[in-house]
Amino acid sequence: MTEHHIQLTSAEIASIWAGYMNDSMSKCVLGYFLKTVEDVEIKAVVQYAFDLSSTHIKKLTTIFQEEQIPTPTGFTNSDVNLNAPSLFTDPFMLVYINHMAKLGLLGYSGFVAMSARDDMRAYYREGLSKTSELFERSSKVLLSKGLFIKAPYIAYPTNTDYVDSKKYLSGFSLFSKQRPLNAVEISHLFMNIQTNIMGSKLAQSFAQISPRENIQKWMLRGRDISKKHVQVFSKILLNNNIQPPVSSDIAITDSTTPPFSDKLTLYHMGFMSTAGTGNYATAAAASQRSDLIFNYERLSLEVAQYAKDGADIMISNEWLEQPPGTLDKDQLTNKKELKN
Known part of the structure; x- marks a missing residue:
């Protein structure tokens, strides 16, 4: 056969x-x-x-x-x-x-x-x-080496339970206290704190080595966005009497000699931004408090705009490689008509 x-x-x-x-x-x-x-x-x-x-x-x-x-x-x-x-x-x-x-x-x-x-x-x-x-x-x-950052600990549950009020899903209320975070919500807040810490360090290092002023500014903007997001997620944990795990200073040296091309560093930050947006979408879908969902959605828009501006820089320098795609059928038809 x-x-x-x-x-x-x-x-x-x-x-x-x-x-x-x-x-x-x-x-x-x-x-x-x-x-x-x-x-x-x-x-x-x-x-x-x-x-x-x-x-x-x-x-x-x-x-x-x-x-x-x-x-x-x-x-x-x-x-x-x-x-x-x-x-x-x-x-x-x-x-x-x-x-x-x-x-x-x-x-x-x-x-x-x-x-x-x-x-x-x-x-x-x-x-x-x-x-x-x-x-x-x-x-x-x-x-x-004592460098592994663990997620926060919580007390073990003593029994199973069911949600008995629609208030469980609400994160905004002027008249009642927000319910405590559940384990699923804590885990996503922790993960997104850690990824943003990594993002801020990379952005700082890439700004430090780039010879181009517009790329330096874009990288520093990414650093500041990541720092802001860390603060947002950390504040939510602190408001629930949970200490956000903090990593040691494992950052960068004072070198300004570029080990990587700007093309590579821009792609890298774009890759990190894409991964971050995916993390936020997953976290929003898994979270049950409406204030958490709102935060993930609004912060995702900020990351998306940042990534778009980075892609614009890559395009202007002819660094953005195009993924394989389908042919534009309308364009093919128009070309055929012009030949006739």
């Missing part, structure tokens, strides 16, 4: 394209980390992450070639200066990898769910497994 080649679906094309872009960016960042990291335990985690991205790029390149789809440009050696002095501390590198592993787990699980071809599902299942191992390794080192 003759086996016919099964064409990739639009979802699978989108997945391999996004995977290539993200892994080529990660390889640049992690390659630079390898040149500057000093701690032996952290270096082992960086090496594992670098090897993972390198392997993914090779496999994805093969898929593009086999399917006769143009391989994206992504990011190359021209986007990283491996000889630049250290910009990040070793603990920051470890926290960064742990954070990116979390995003990778979400991404790969989504890619598995969207894939129809057996080989595509197998590739993303393997990616999910390897990324889970990366998260495990980075978490263990973080715990051993």
Whole structure:
């Protein structure tokens, strides 16, 4: 029986394209980390992450070639200066990898769910497994060094209960006190505090190394947005007598020598903004207090506008690579009519 080649679906094309872009960016960042990291335990985690991205790029390149789809440009050696002095501390590198592993787990699980071809599902299942191992390794080192930030503790419940009033869903009231946060709402507030702390540090470091004034301003704006969002979420926890977990100062050095191109740093912040918007949407859907939902929705708009302004800068510099898409049928028809 003759086996016919099964064409990739639009979802699978989108997945391999996004995977290539993200892994080529990660390889640049992690390659630079390898040149500057000093701690032996952290270096082992960086090496594992670098090897993972390198392997993914090779496999994805093969898929593009086999399917006769143009391989994206992504990011190359021209986007990283491996000889630049250290910009990040070793603990920051470890926290960064742990954070990116979390995003990778979400991404790969989504890619598995969207894939129809057996080989595509197998590739993303393997990616999910390897990324889970990366998260495990980075978490263990973080715990051993006292750098792992845990979510807040709450008292164990003593019994099951049901919501007995519509007030449970209300977060705005002039005449009654807001109900306490539940565990689901606390977990999302905690996660979004941590991701915004990472975002603010990255934005600060990228502003520090950029030679372009407009990009410096955009990065500093991102830093300030992240700081504001941390304050909003922390205040909600504090108002519920919950101390927001605070990370140690694991930030950046005083170096101003660019290890990365502005093209890479803008893409990176755009990627972080997209992930943040997704986190907010998930948090809003999971939260049951209306004030929390309102906050996530209004803050999402701020992130979306910030990301759009960053994309405009990339477009003006011809740095924004276009994802694969469908042909404009109307445009094709108009061209045909003009020829006739």
